[in-house]
Amino acid sequence: MGFMIAQRAFIKVYLITMVEQQRGYGYQMLEELRKDFSSFGYSPPQSEIYRALHELVQEGVLYRTKHLKGNDPKVDFQEIVLYHFTDEGSEKAELYKKQIKGDLDRCLGILNKAVNDNY
Amino acid sequence: MGFMIAQRAFIKVYLITMVEQQRGYGYQMLEELRKDFSSFGYSPPQSEIYRALHELVQEGVLYRTKHLKGNDPKVDFQEIVLYHFTDEGSEKAELYKKQIKGDLDRCLGILNKAVNDNY
DNA sequence: TAATGAACATTATGTTCATTA
DNA sequence: TAATGAACATAATGTTCATTA
Numbered sequence: 001m002g003f004m005i006a007q008r009a010f011i012k013v014y015l016i017t018m019v020e021q022q023r024g025y026g027y028q029m030l031e032e033l034r035k036d037f038s039s040f041g042y043s044p045p046q047s048e049i050y051r052a053l054h055e056l057v058q059e060g061v062l063y064r065t066k067h068l069k070g071n072d073p074k075v076d077f078q079e080i081v082l083y084h085f086t087d088e089g090s091e092k093a094e095l096y097k098k099q100i101k102g103d104l105d106r107c108l109g110i111l112n113k114a115v116n117d118n119y
Numbered sequence: 120m121g122f123m124i125a126q127r128a129f130i131k132v133y134l135i136t137m138v139e140q141q142r143g144y145g146y147q148m149l150e151e152l153r154k155d156f157s158s159f160g161y162s163p164p165q166s167e168i169y170r171a172l173h174e175l176v177q178e179g180v181l182y183r184t185k186h187l188k189g190n191d192p193k194v195d196f197q198e199i200v201l202y203h204f205t206d207e208g209s210e211k212a213e214l215y216k217k218q219i220k221g222d223l224d225r226c227l228g229i230l231n232k233a234v235n236d237n238y
Numbered sequence: 239t240a241a242t243g244a245a246c247a248t249t250a251t252g253t254t255c256a257t258t259a
Numbered sequence: 260t261a262a263t264g265a266a267c268a269t270a271a272t273g274t275t276c277a278t279t280a
Contacts, residue, residue, distance in 0.1 A: 004123040
C-alpha cells in the first residue's frame, strides 16, 4: 500500500464518472476538471488525463471512437476522440470505483487523524 | 503545487510534534507512527523517517545529541540520537506546521469533493 | 535484534516537444 | 489555438545493504 492515493487513480475515477454521463472527450474533460479544482489550487496536468484514458482503454474498460468536432468540415475539421464503455467495461469500472472509494476513505482517515494529532 | 501532500511533509509534522513532547529518538518514533497508522494500512518506511529528521536538522529546526540507550553500558551500549529544537527551531517549526495545515485542509477538500462527485 | 545511515532502484509524476483532416 | 500523443526529465519514494560503543 502507498501513502496517499495516486493522482492517476484519482483522475481515472473522475473520467469513469464523466464517461458514464457521456461528457466529452479528453481535452474537454481536462478543462472541466481544471475548472472544478482551480479553487483548490489543483490543476491536473494534461499528460495525466491522457495517460489515464489510455490505461482505461488498455484495461478493457473503455474503447475509443474518432469524430470530427464541428459538423461543418470546412470550418472545423479537428479530430476528437470519444470514449465509451466496452461490454464488460461498466462492470469493471464499478469495481474499480469501489476499490478507489476504499482508498479515498483511507486517505481521509489518515489526514483527519493528522489534523487531530498535530493541531 | 502538487496533487496530494507529500509523505515527507506529513511525517515532518509528526516528528515536530513528537519532539515538542520530548518523545524519543528516530527508531522509536518510527515504531510509534507505524503502530498508530497500522489500522489504516499505512506503515511509514524507515528511510522516510530518517530523511525527514535529517532535513529538519539541515533546515536548522532541530539539532542532535547522542546518547547511550540504557544506563548500564555493560548491558546495553546501543547509541541513540535525540532531537531538540534549536533556538529558532520552535518558531520555524510552528511556521512549517501552519503551512502544512493548509496543505492538509486542501487535500481533505479535494478528497471530499471526489467522494461527493463520484459516489 | 535495535538503531542509524547510505546506496540503489523504481515509480509516479511534471515538462516539453511534435503533429495535425 | 484546440486536441492528442509521445518523449524526456526529475522528484519522491520504496528497497536493499552496511555498520555497530
